[in-house]
Amino acid sequence: MSGTSGARDLRAEVLEQARRARVAARELARTLPVAKAAALEAMAAALDANADAIEAANGVDLRRAQEQGLGAAMVDRLRLDRQRIAGLASAVREVAAQPDPVGETAESWTRPNGLHVARVRIPLGVVAVIYESRPNVTSDAAALCLKAGNAVILRGGKEAFHSNTAIAGVLRAALAGAGVTPDAIQLVGTTDRAAIRELVQLEDLIDLVIPRGGEALIRAVCEASRVPVLKHAKGVCHVYVDEDADPDMAASIVYNAKMQRPGVCNALETLLVHARAARLLPAIAAPLRTAGVELRGCERTRAILGDDVAPATLEDWHAEYLDLILAVRVVDSLEEAVEHIAHYGSNHTEAIVTRDEAHAREFVSAVQSSTVLVNASTRFADGGELGLGAEIGISTSKLHAYGPMGARELTTTKFVVLGDGQVRE
């Protein structure tokens, strides 16, 4: 087959999937909450019932990964054992149990002319999710999109192709069994990267693209897309220890934010400490050092903590380490901390530790990141922890949704206007 006819086939295939998704979306928009919940329960049960087949398909991906010499961390992210497959199923059950956002009246009012106006929540339509190696995204994203009444087109990484194909097949069969069109969940059936480009050009058929993965993937999707994109980019998260911080609370929050799970986007990357709280640095640093955290500091930090703290460079202030490394800077004021965050941060998550309510208010008002915390760990910037239910990711762009996104953030509202013959003068 020539390259040209291959490209034509690919385009036709992706277009056909998107068309079927559009039809499925219209059906889903009118599917009752109980029917969606039943379909989600059936999906969860099918994941449990087909764990052997999923594990076998994952075995094919794991063998290829090892043959190709992928790193241990990558292979671990790819792995689906029985416990993890049970985890996929229980995540889907959690989504089934959440309140259904569709049909909810977000607000309503009556106009002087008697028109009753309501904003009623409806699905977005068709969502494309483009992701990298972790196969759990396949069932997580499918479940959240279905809950919100959206059809989903999934495009996973090539490393997880067999795992994703098995999971999507199980979910589609479960939908059919539950009386919901299987076209509501579709996986792009090729690992050809050109398929992504074809997909994100279909502005008339797809309502939203969510890229989940590294910076290169996100940039490539944003540049190619004519469909709106919600970026889930990196988290350069800060804790600011104010002059008036409780010493024990400061040490506890910093340790938790850095250590509770260092490899995720809401983990602490840069610690800012007010000069009048710099005396707390040794007590904050000690448990981190014991836990094996490498510290990189400004000159004033090094003067307090010693020369074994490496000098922090410009790269350190910009860094999302996702690792046992912490940048530390002493600042002269809350304003300087806010300025640092605005300049080097990534609009993800920042926390202040303080006993001064005016300072807390000032920090909350000045910092424009998607989650701003007072006296709590950055690790709470998470859909489940904040009470949204399962999350499809954390948006770092301001449009539509900013911060953790649950099922409700996968919907929009339409205006419903009830009259009794009103016309405009």
Add this chain to the structure above:
Amino acid sequence: MSGTSGARDLRAEVLEQARRARVAARELARTLPVAKAAALEAMAAALDANADAIEAANGVDLRRAQEQGLGAAMVDRLRLDRQRIAGLASAVREVAAQPDPVGETAESWTRPNGLHVARVRIPLGVVAVIYESRPNVTSDAAALCLKAGNAVILRGGKEAFHSNTAIAGVLRAALAGAGVTPDAIQLVGTTDRAAIRELVQLEDLIDLVIPRGGEALIRAVCEASRVPVLKHAKGVCHVYVDEDADPDMAASIVYNAKMQRPGVCNALETLLVHARAARLLPAIAAPLRTAGVELRGCERTRAILGDDVAPATLEDWHAEYLDLILAVRVVDSLEEAVEHIAHYGSNHTEAIVTRDEAHAREFVSAVQSSTVLVNASTRFADGGELGLGAEIGISTSKLHAYGPMGARELTTTKFVVLGDGQVRE
């Protein structure tokens, strides 16, 4: 000057404006509601006080337009007489008087661990508005963006360049006088179309692009933009007269939807009539015909209304006439009406006329357009009429805002989380 250095200058100029807008946006985000309202009042007063200068600048644009042989409708849209300039000022005063959306708590709750979670409304940041000939957009968009705490970069059409420059100059001087940075309102100082391309590439400096104008402009912006775009596309609006419609109400709503202002996006373009209500067609058509409306109908419509109704073609079902033309189709069921709207509509505005509550509910639930009305004219799909205050446009894409957009739709929310030392287990 060579083309290359010209392109470099243009890029540098647009980049510099965007950088200044970003700085202004950070200042605006923290400007108090009273200060923003005072700045808006000062802007309105300055438009009144400088009406002579604005009218003179507009005169330059009008002379050029006439020299270049622009059509009378275009010239009329361009014209700013004393009355229209007073209208600009009063529109800005209306925005000043609206409630300020920034700082509003959209919702809040407490988690079992005692964390208090709130979604607090914040500005988007920097908004770029790219528009065509009507110079009123300059002050309307500037006022709404300022109300929402956003800096705005305005790029108007070349026909209105002198008018826009005069208006923007007046508004900037008023801001400075009111103690607000004039960089909050900036007009791109060139009519070179390449400036648009440069502007919409600046994804790190601009948060939202709103194109207002014809389909060619919107398509060009969408294709070039790396910044999220909210499309304000066309309105192919429908009224569906149900089998159980009140005859007088049907005639009155259809007439108002078509005739009250035929040239705007929420005007009626296609009338759908249930076969069992087709007997109402002569009474519906008579006043339209008297008013000079050309009817184009399906065969069943022509059988009832006569051969002087032209046969409707596929183009007619897709058409946004914005003119004294109406397409008419007889359908056999509410489902067929919904299907027609889904296939040919533009997600803008649709209305049903019926006395049957179940049919009204069915129509409202099945139609996924941004505004769905029961027993009211499509002309109410408007920010002011629905109670949002002045509108920056009507979004026909589902992300972020769907339907009429006021100042609140130019904001987003951040999560504010208050704790007393919580860490994650």
